[in-house]
C-alpha cells in the first residue's frame with residue numbers, strides 16, 4: 005500500500021473543490037482553531053485532505069476528510085484518518101459528524117453516540133449547531149485504554 009505523508013496546509017481552493025464535489029461542508033472552512041492537512045503519496049501526488057477543529061483543550065472535531073475519487077478503496081482513507089488522529093493530543097476526545105460514512109469511521113474505531121452525549125464545545129461548532137443536517141450521525145473515537 006502507498007505510504008502517505010501528512011502536510012499541514014492553509015485552506016485551499018483544491019481542497020474546497022474536493023470537499024464540494026462530495027457535498028461536504030465548505031461554508032465553515034475558515035475560522036479559528038482549525039488545522040488542515042493534505043495527504044501526499046510517495047510520488048508527491050495529493051490523494052486527499054483532512055482537518056481538525058480544536059473546540060477546546062479537551063475536545064476536537066475531525067472534519068473535511070476526503071480521498072480523491074481515483075485513490076479510493078486502497079486503504080488510504082484509513083491511513084489518512086489515522087495520521088490525522090496522531091495530530092490530536094492523546095488526552096483529547098475526538099468527535100465527528102457524518103451523513104454518509106459512519107461504517108467507514110466505525111471500522112477505524114469511532115462509535116456512534118447520541119447527540120445529547122456530545123459535549124457543548126462540539127455541539128456549538130458551526131457544523132453541529134446548524135450546517136450539518138439534523139440526520140447527521142455523531143461519532144466519538146474510542147481510544148484503547150492505556
Ligand SMILES: CC(C)(COP(=O)(O)OP(=O)(O)OC[C@H]1O[C@@H](n2cnc3c(N)ncnc32)[C@H](O)[C@@H]1OP(=O)(O)O)[C@@H](O)C(=O)NCCC(=O)NCCS
Pocket residue numbers: 026028068069070071072075076077078079080081082083101102103104105106107108111
Ligand atoms: C470515506 C472515504 C474517505 C474512504 O476513503 P477510502 O480510501 O476509500 O477508504 P479505505 O480504502 O481506507 O477503506 C477503509 C474501509 O472502509 C470502507 N469504506 C470506504 N468508504 C466507505 C463509505 N463511504 N461508507 C462505508 N464504508 C466505507 C472500505 O470498504 C474499507 O473497509 P475494509 O478495509 O474492511 O475493506 C472516501 O470514500 C471519501 O472520500 N468519500 C467521500 C467523502 C466522505 O464521505 N468523507 C467523509 C465525510 S465525514
